[in-house]
Amino acid sequence: MxxxxxxxxxxxxxxxxxxxxxLRLLIEVVARAVKAISVNVSKGALAGVLGEAGTDxxxxxxxxxxxxxxxxxxxxxNEWGGHLxxxxxxxxxxxxxxxxxxxxxxxxxxxxxxxxxxNIDVNISVGTIFSVLRNTxxxxxxxxxxxxxxxxxxxxxxxxxxxxxxxxxxxxGTGVHGFTLDREMGSFVYTHPFxxxxxxxxxxxxxxxxxxxxxxxxxxYIAELQQGVDGPRGKNFNMRWVASMVADVHRVLTRxxxxxxxxxxxxxxxxxxxxxxxxxxxxxxxVEQAGGAxxxxxxxxxxxxxxxxxxxxxxxxxxxxxxxxxVRYHAES
Ligand code: AHG
Ligand code: MN
Ligand code: MN
Numbered sequence: 036m037x038x039x040x041x042x043x044x045x046x047x048x049x050x051x052x053x054x055x056x057x058l059r060l061l062i063e064v065v066a067r068a069v070k071a072i073s074v075n076v077s078k079g080a081l082a083g084v085l086g087e088a089g090t091d092x093x094x095x096x097x098x099x100x101x102x103x104x105x106x107x108x109x110x111x112x113n114e115w116g117g118h119l120x121x122x123x124x125x126x127x128x129x130x131x132x133x134x135x136x137x138x139x140x141x142x143x144x145x146x147x148x149x150x151x152x153x154n155i156d157v158n159i160s161v162g163t164i165f166s167v168l169r170n171t172x173x174x175x176x177x178x179x180x181x182x183x184x185x186x187x188x189x190x191x192x193x194x195x196x197x198x199x200x201x202x203x204x205x206x207x208g209t210g211v212h213g214f215t216l217d218r219e220m221g222s223f224v225y226t227h228p229f230x231x232x233x234x235x236x237x238x239x240x241x242x243x244x245x246x247x248x249x250x251x252x253x254x255x256y257i258a259e260l261q262q263g264v265d266g267p268r269g270k271n272f273n274m275r276w277v278a279s280m281v282a283d284v285h286r287v288l289t290r291x292x293x294x295x296x297x298x299x300x301x302x303x304x305x306x307x308x309x310x311x312x313x314x315x316x317x318x319x320x321x322v323e324q325a326g327g328a329x330x331x332x333x334x335x336x337x338x339x340x341x342x343x344x345x346x347x348x349x350x351x352x353x354x355x356x357x358x359x360x361x362v363r364y365h366a367e368s
Contacts, residue, residue: 040222061116062191094345109122110131114133121143161279162195164193185337191207240293249299288321
């Protein structure tokens with residue numbers, strides 16, 4: 036059987052009227068950038084890309100060399116195509132405008148260039164996350180306010196996971212579809228059509244070193260999982276925490292489960308740990324498109340009205356029944 040590539044998939048989506056020509060181009064360019072990031076990530080020490088960059092980003096976090104490289108690759112790849120009005124990145128404080136010598140398009144692109152930075156130097160899976168919005172600004176350069184749209188307005192979202200293989204997972208609002216990078220051919224092959232999150236699960240992901248900071252509903256939920264067959268759930272649960280959101284969410288998408296970075300006393304002042312615009316929103320769209328749910332514990336993530344580019348939020352996502360239970364525990368407490 037002939038192999039379907041990402042290019043062919045996107046052309047078919049365009050013919051069916053599900054994506055515009057510009058959105059197709061945008062996604063192709065992001066996928067091309069992902070290939071370049073994948074090359075750098077997999078060369079590791081051979082290319083001298085491991086270790087610290089010696090700078091801090093807007094979040095006050097020390098940047099790794101690969102954070103900087105991945106950010107540059109995405110910015111440069113997307114500047115000249117004419118499909119974007121502006122970009123925003125975890126690694127860039129302000130809105131990144133399209134240089135004046137290139138034409139501008141109707142979309143806004145947001146990304147976390149390299150997710151899971153703490154895993155770079157230990158050779159564990161990292162990723163890239165992206166989100167696409169329409170530019171609603173009537174005229175002039177887009178501003179931060181142009182990006183302040185709830186996640187339900189996203190026209191596309193996706194991630195790449197740089198693991199044993201490089202996978203590109205995409206939604207344009209018609210289900211979630213995965214493509215595996217064929218390194219020899221240099222193309223993404225359609226390997227994972229209509230990815231869905233199994234409803235029932237026996238696996239959870241949370242950084243339990245924060246347990247003493249959690250709120251009572253999260254304490255209650257995790258305690259019940261840990262009681263296993265002897266507790267109210269009557270079954271045993273397994274635990275996994277990669278500390279790369281992309282890898283953890285990809286596992287949830289593949290075999291079910293719940294992923295949580297909830298509000299706790301440690302991150303309360305900043306609103307949460309994960310970033311709304313380029314981590315929570317795109318992952319929430321993907322998870323909902325795959326039949327799961329995504330909440331802060333109190334609100335549906337995709338309904339949140341953003342108020343700043345680098346806003347942080349609590350994230351609870353995955354199998355629907357589990358997310359609904361955590362939401363109920365929040366309501367009850
Ligand atoms: P980033 O590397 O883009 O800053 O994101 C890291 C995030 C996320 O990928 C992961 O789930 C979480 O931080 C891990 O946090 P802990 O180190 O607190 O476990
Ligand atoms: Mn991240
Ligand atoms: Mn990052």
